[in-house]
Amino acid sequence: MKHVMPPTRLALExxxxxxxxxxxxVDGLDLAVRAGEFYALLGPNGAGKTTTxxxxxxxxxxxxxxxxxxxIGALADPVAAKQIMAWISDEPMIYDKLSPSEYLEFVAxxxxxxxxxxxxxxxxxxxxxxxxxxxxxxxEGFSKGMRQxxxxxxxxVHDPQVIILDEPLTGLDAGSARQVKNVLRxxxxxxGTIIMTTHxxxxxxxxxxxxxxxxxxxxxxxxxxxxxxxxxxxGLGGAASATLEDTFLALVAEQxxxx
Amino acid sequence: xxxxxxxxxxxxxxxxxxxxxxxxxxxxxxxxxRLRRVCLAILVFAIFLHFVxxxxxxxxxxxxxxxxxxxxxxxxxxxxxxxxxxxxxxxxTRAFYSRSDLDLILASPVSADRLFAVRITTIALSVAAMAxxxxxxxxxxxxxxxxxxxxxxxxxxxxxxxAATALAVGFTVALFRLIGPKRTRLVAQVIAAVIGAAFxxxxxxxxxxxxxxxxxxxxxxxxxxxxxxxxxxxxxxxxARAAMGDPVALIAVxxxxxxxLAIAIVVVSPRFGDYAVAAAGTSAxxxxxxREVAFRPTxxxxxxxxxxxxxxxxxxxxxxxxFMQMLYLIPPAVLLWRSFDDGNSAYNLLVPVLVMAAGQLAxxxxxxxxxxxxxxxxxxxxxxxxxxxxxxxVEAVLGAxxxxxxxxxxxxxxxxxxxxxVAAAGTxIATTAATAIQFWFRSQAKRSQFRRRQVSSRIxxxxxxxxxxxxxATAAVAAVSLVLAIAPxxxxxxxxxxxxxxxPRTVNA
Numbered sequence: 001m002k003h004v005m006p007p008t009r010l011a012l013e014x015x016x017x018x019x020x021x022x023x024x025x026v027d028g029l030d031l032a033v034r035a036g037e038f039y040a041l042l043g044p045n046g047a048g049k050t051t052t053x054x055x056x057x058x059x060x061x062x063x064x065x066x067x068x069x070x071x072i073g074a075l076a077d078p079v080a081a082k083q084i085m086a087w088i089s090d091e092p093m094i095y096d097k098l099s100p101s102e103y104l105e106f107v108a109x110x111x112x113x114x115x116x117x118x119x120x121x122x123x124x125x126x127x128x129x130x131x132x133x134x135x136x137x138x139x140e141g142f143s144k145g146m147r148q149x150x151x152x153x154x155x156x157v158h159d160p161q162v163i164i165l166d167e168p169l170t171g172l173d174a175g176s177a178r179q180v181k182n183v184l185r186x187x188x189x190x191x192g193t194i195i196m197t198t199h200x201x202x203x204x205x206x207x208x209x210x211x212x213x214x215x216x217x218x219x220x221x222x223x224x225x226x227x228x229x230x231x232x233x234x235g236l237g238g239a240a241s242a243t244l245e246d247t248f249l250a251l252v253a254e255q256x257x258x259x
Numbered sequence: 260x261x262x263x264x265x266x267x268x269x270x271x272x273x274x275x276x277x278x279x280x281x282x283x284x285x286x287x288x289x290x291x292x293r294l295r296r297v298c299l300a301i302l303v304f305a306i307f308l309h310f311v312x313x314x315x316x317x318x319x320x321x322x323x324x325x326x327x328x329x330x331x332x333x334x335x336x337x338x339x340x341x342x343x344x345x346x347x348x349x350x351x352t353r354a355f356y357s358r359s360d361l362d363l364i365l366a367s368p369v370s371a372d373r374l375f376a377v378r379i380t381t382i383a384l385s386v387a388a389m390a391x392x393x394x395x396x397x398x399x400x401x402x403x404x405x406x407x408x409x410x411x412x413x414x415x416x417x418x419x420x421x422a423a424t425a426l427a428v429g430f431t432v433a434l435f436r437l438i439g440p441k442r443t444r445l446v447a448q449v450i451a452a453v454i455g456a457a458f459x460x461x462x463x464x465x466x467x468x469x470x471x472x473x474x475x476x477x478x479x480x481x482x483x484x485x486x487x488x489x490x491x492x493x494x495x496x497x498x499a500r501a502a503m504g505d506p507v508a509l510i511a512v513x514x515x516x517x518x519x520l521a522i523a524i525v526v527v528s529p530r531f532g533d534y535a536v537a538a539a540g541t542s543a544x545x546x547x548x549x550r551e552v553a554f555r556p557t558x559x560x561x562x563x564x565x566x567x568x569x570x571x572x573x574x575x576x577x578x579x580x581x582f583m584q585m586l587y588l589i590p591p592a593v594l595l596w597r598s599f600d601d602g603n604s605a606y607n608l609l610v611p612v613l614v615m616a617a618g619q620l621a622x623x624x625x626x627x628x629x630x631x632x633x634x635x636x637x638x639x640x641x642x643x644x645x646x647x648x649x650x651x652x653v654e655a656v657l658g659a660x661x662x663x664x665x666x667x668x669x670x671x672x673x674x675x676x677x678x679x680x681v682a683a684a685g686t687x688i689a690t691t692a693a694t695a696i697q698f699w700f701r702s703q704a705k706r707s708q709f710r711r712r713q714v715s716s717r718i719x720x721x722x723x724x725x726x727x728x729x730x731x732a733t734a735a736v737a738a739v740s741l742v743l744a745i746a747p748x749x750x751x752x753x754x755x756x757x758x759x760x761x762x763p764r765t766v767n768a
Contacts, residue, residue, distance in 0.1 A: 057640050083642035093634035095566070097573040099549040108554065109562025110641035115554035122554070138547045138573075154637065 010068070011035040011162050011193035017055060017065030018217075025051040027217035028065070033195055033210075035070070035161070038188045040208035041197045044252055048217035049197040053166050056195070057087040070161055083111070086155035090167035092147040096140035100131050100150045103139065104157050111158035118157060125153040129179055145176030152180055156187070163187060165196040169203060181207060205244040213251050220255045265369035270377040278381060308396035313404075316397055320405030324496075324503055326488050332499035339394070340419050341454050343386050347420075347427030348451040350382045354531075355431070355538045356444050362539075365532055375531035376524045379428060383520055387420025408504025415502045415509065418516035425519035428527050432534070440537040449579045453586065460589050559643045560651040567628050567655035570706075580709055581623045606671065606678040611735035613667060613682045617660055618689030618727025623709070624659050625697035628652040631706040653694050660690045678738055685734030692726045692755055699762035722758035729754050 014031040018024065026048040033039045043049045054060040056067055058078045067074040067081075074081035094103055101122060108118030126132045129149040134142070139150060148168065155163060163184070169177045184194055185207065198204055204211055211228060213221040221231045229242055232250040242250075262269045287293040322328040364371055394416055401409035430450075434443045489495045500508035557565070571577060590612075629652055632638060638648055664686055671679040700719035729751025737744035 057636075059636060059639050079642045079644060082640055085640065087636055087640045089636055093636055095570060095633050097570050098566075101551070102549060102569070105554045105557075106562050106566050107637065109557040109565075110559045110638070110643065112559060112642070115556050119554040136549050136551050138549060141546055 009035045009070075011037065011070055012056065012195060013066075013068040014052075014056070015066045017052065017067065018063045019048075019051050019055060019060060020063055024217050026055070026062070029214070029217060029219055031212060031219060031222075033193060035193050036188065036191050038184070038194045038207055038209045039196070040204035040211045041195065041214060042201065042204060042211060042248055043197075043214035047214045049214055050166050051217075052214070053087075053164050053195070053197060057085060057164050058082055059087070084161040086158070086160035086163045088148075088151050088155050088163070088165045088168050090170045092144070092151035094139050094147055094150050094154070097138055099134075099136045099138055100126060100153065101135045103150060103154055107154040107157050113158050121157050121159065122153070125156055128183055129153055145172045148172055149176060149179065152183060156183070160192070162193045162195065165194065167197055167199065169198060169200055177203075201244045201248060211244070213248060215252055215255045221251045265373070267373045267377055270374045271380075274374075274377050274381050278385065305392070305396065308393075309400060312396040312400040317400055317404050320401045320403075320409070322405075324491060324500060324505075326485055326491055329491060329496045329499045330484060330488055332502055333496060336415070336419070336498050336502065339390060340423055341457075343390060343419055343423035344427055344430075345451040345454045346389060347382055347386050347424045348431060348447050348454075350385065351424075351427050351431040352444055352447045352451070354378055354382070355435075355440075355534055361535050365535065371532045372528045375528040378531075379424065379520075379524050379528065382427075383421045383424035386423055387417050390416050390420065406504075409502070411504035411506075411509045412502040414513055415498060418501070418513045419498075421520040422516035425516070425523040428523040432527055432530075435534055435537070440534070444538070445576055445579070448576060452579060457586075460586055559641060560647065560654070563638070563648065563651035564655045564658065567652065568659065570633075571624075571627065571659070574706070577627065577706060577709060581620065581627070606675045607735065607738045609671070610678055610682045610685065610738045611731035613664065614685035614689050614734040615727050615731035617664055617686040618693045618723070618730060620663065621656055621660055621690035621693040622697060622723040622727070624656045625652075625694040627706060627709065628655055629694075629697050629701045630704050631709065632703070633706060635703055649698060653691070656694050657687075657690060660686065681734055681737045685730055685737070688733075689727055689730040692730060692751070693723050695755065696723050696726060696758050699759055702763075718758065718761050722754060722761075725754045726751055726758070 010032050012031070012033040014029055017026055017029040017031075019026040029048070029052060031052075041049050041052065051060060055062045056069070056074065058074060058081065062075070069081040070084055072081045072084070095106075098106065104122035104125070105115075105118065108115070108122070113121075123132070123135075126135050129152065131146065131149055131153065134146065139147060142150065148171075152168070165184075168180060168184075172180065181203065184196075188194055188209075196204075196208075205225060210222065210224060212219055213228070221228055223231065225244055225247065228244070228247045228251065232242070232247045232254070262272060283294070286297050319328070319331075364374055391413075394412065398409060398412045401412070431443065431447050434447055438446060497505075497508040498512055501512040571581070629649075639645075641648070668679050668683050668686070671682060696719055700722075729747060732747040733744050733751055736747055
C-alpha cells in the first residue's frame with residue numbers, strides 16, 4: 001500500500017554528505033527535498049550530481065554524512081529505504097533477452113510485489129508509455145527511447161515514493177521525452193517525489209518546483225527560478241527575466257570566481 | 260616517411276597501430292605501468308616452457324623421418340592447424356560483424372578493397388603470431404638438440420597461418436551465402452569453438468573405445484594406424500617433412516599456402532564491403548516475441564535465479580561458449596559407458612575429470628551471473644540485502660551445474676556409489692570455489708565480452724584454473740584414500756586463500 005505523506009514532510013534529507021575519489025566529488029553536501037516535490041539538481045560536468053544521486057540510491061557508500069529517505073536512515077537501513085525508492089540512469093539498463101512484460105515481472109519480483117497488482121500496474125504503465133504493442137517483444141531491437149521507457153516503467157511498477165533520475169532525457173527524441181515528462185509530472189501530481197539531474201535546463205525550468213545548483217560537490221544555490229535569479233544577483237546584470245540558463249551560468253561563474 | 264593516404268601500406272600501418280595497442284591493452288589489462296612486470300612474467304614463462312619442451316620432446320630431436328615419427332608430427336601439425344583455423348574463423352566473424360570502424364571506412368571515398376586485403380593479411384599474421392610463442396620453445400629445443408634443419412618449423416607456422424586464414428575466409432563466406440548473414444555469426448563461432456576440440460575429443464574417444472584409456476598417443480602409435488598410414492615418401496607427409504627442414508617440402512608447402520591466401524584475398528576483398536553491409540542489417544532486424552503469460556508468484560531470490568537461467572537459455576551464442584567445455588565431458592562419458600562393469604580403475608579416472616569440468620563451467624557461469632549482469636543498478640537498488648543477491652546468483656550457477664552433471668552422477672551412483680559421492684562433493688566444492696573467485700574479482704562488463712573475461716584479470720583466470728585442478732586432484736586422491744586427499748585439498752584451499760588476498764575487494768578494503 002502506498003504511504004502518502006503530508007506535503008510538509010521531507011522525502012529526502014541529506015546532511016554533511018561527502019565522497020572522495022581522486023579528489024572530493026561531494027563535499028559536505030546538505031540538501032532537503034519535500035515530499036511531493038519535483039526537485040532538479042543542476043551543475044556543470046564533474047560537479048558531483050551523479051555521485052550524490054548514486055549515494056542516495058544506495059549504489060555508492062558515502063565517506064561521511066547522513067541520508068534520510070521519508071524518515072528512514074538509508075545508511076542504517078538500506079533495504080527499507082530501497083523499498084520506497086526507484087533509480088533510473090541516463091543509460092537504460094535492461095535485459096536484451098527479456099520482453100518489457102518479463103522485465104516488469106522480474107522487477108516486481110525483486111520488490112516483492114504480489115503478481116496480480118504487479119501485472120495490472122505493468123499493463124497500465126506499458127499503456128501510458130505506448131509500449132503495449134511491444135510488451136511481449138524482446139528488448140534487443142528497441143531504440144534508446146523505448147529502452148528508457150521500459151526502464152521508467154520498471155522504476156514505477158512498485159509505486160515508489162521517491163524517484164531518482166540521472167539525466168533521464170538524454171538521447172530521447174521529442175515524442176519519447178514528452179511521454180517521460182508526462183509520466184513524471186503525473187507521479188508528482190499524485191504525491192510522489194522526483195529528484196532529477198539534467199543538462200537540459202529548459203526541462204528543469206518548466207518542470208521543477210525547486211532547483212538546486214551544485215558545483216565542486218557543494219550546493220551553491222537553491223530555490224525556485226525567481227529565488228535563483230535573486231541569488232545570482234549581480235552576475236545577471238539585474239535582468240529580471242533571465243532564463244534558467246543565464247541564471248545557472250551566472251551562479252556557476254560566481255562560484256568559480258569565489259573559488 | 261610519408262605514405263600516401265588510402266594505399267595498402269597506409270592501411271597496413273593503421274592496422275598495425277591498432278593491433279599493437281589492442282595487444283598491449285589486452286596484455287596489461289589497460290594499465291601500462293604493468294608492462295614491465297608482464298614482460299618479466301612472459302620471460303619466466305618462456306624459460307619454463309623451454310624446460311617443459313626439453314623434457315617432452317628433447318629425446319625425439321634426432322628422430323628419423325620414419326612413418327611413426329611422421330604420424331606424430333603430422334598429428335601435431337593437424338591439431339595446431341585446426342586451432343589456427345578456429346582462431347582465423349573467429350577473427351573473420353569479428354571483421355564482418357564488428358562495427359568499430361567499418362562505417363567510417365565504408366562511408367569514406369577511399370577504396371575499401373585495399374583495407375580488406377590488409378585486414379585478411381593481418382588475420383593470417385596474427386594467427387601465426389599467436390602460435391609462435393607456444394611453438395617456439397619446442398622448435399628451439401629441437402634446433403639445439405637436433406640441428407638447424409628444425410628451423411623449417413618456423414616457416415611452416417607462417418604457412419599454416421596463411422592456409423588456415425584462407426580456409427577460414429572461404430568457409431565464412433560460404434556460410435554467408437548458404438545460411439545468410441543472420442545465422443552465420445553464431446554458426447561460425449560455434450564451429451570455430453568446436454573445430455579444435457573435436458579433434459582432441461575424437462582421438463580420446465577412439466582411444467577409450469579401442470584401448471580403454473584417455474591417452475591420444477595410444478591410437479596414433481598403434482599398429483592399426485601405422486599399417487594404414489601412407490608410405491614415407493607420400494605427399495601427405497610434406498608438412499611434417501617441411502617442419503623437419505626438407506627444403507623441397509618446405510618451399511612447396513609455403514608456396515601453396517601463400518597462393519591460397521592470395522586467392523582468398525583477391526576473391527573476397529572486393530566483396531568484403533557487401534558482406535559487412537549485409538551483416539550490419541542483421542542485428543536488430545528481427546522482432547522476437549515471447550509467450551504471453553500471467554505474472555507468477557515469486558520471491559526476489561527466485562526472480563533472480565529465474566532471470567539468470569532465462570537469459571542464458573535465450574542466448575545461443577553464450578550457451579555455445581559456456582557449454583563448449585562440456586564437449587570435453589564426452590570422453591569421460593564414453594569411458595563411463597564402456598567401463599560400466601569393469602571395476603574401479605576407470606571411475607578413478609572419471610572423478611577428477613568431472614570435478615575439473617564442473618569448476619571450469621562454474622567459472623564461466625559465475626562470470627555471467629556476477630560480472631555480466633546487464634542491469635547492475637537495478638539489482639543493486641532492489642530492497643534486498645547484498646548477501647541475498649549473491650546467494651541467489653550462486654544458486655543459479657549451482658542449478659545449471661546440477662542440470663549438466665546430475666545425469667552423469669546418477670549413472671555413477673549405480674556403478675559405484677562411493678565414486679559418485681566423491682565426484683558430487685568435488686563438483687560442489689569446485690563450483691563454489693570458482694564462483695567465489697568470480698565474486699572476489701567481479702568487475703562490470705557486457706555479456707558479449709564473455710570471451711575476453713579471461714584477460715580482464717589474469718590472477719582470477721589462473722586462480723580459477725588452479726583451484727579447479729586442485730579440487731580435481733583432491734577428488735582423484737579421495738577416490739582412493741580420504742586421508743591422503745587432505746594434502747591436495749590444503750593446496751586447493753591455499754590457492755583460494757591466495758586469490759582472496761589478491762582480489763581487488765581485499766586490496767581496496
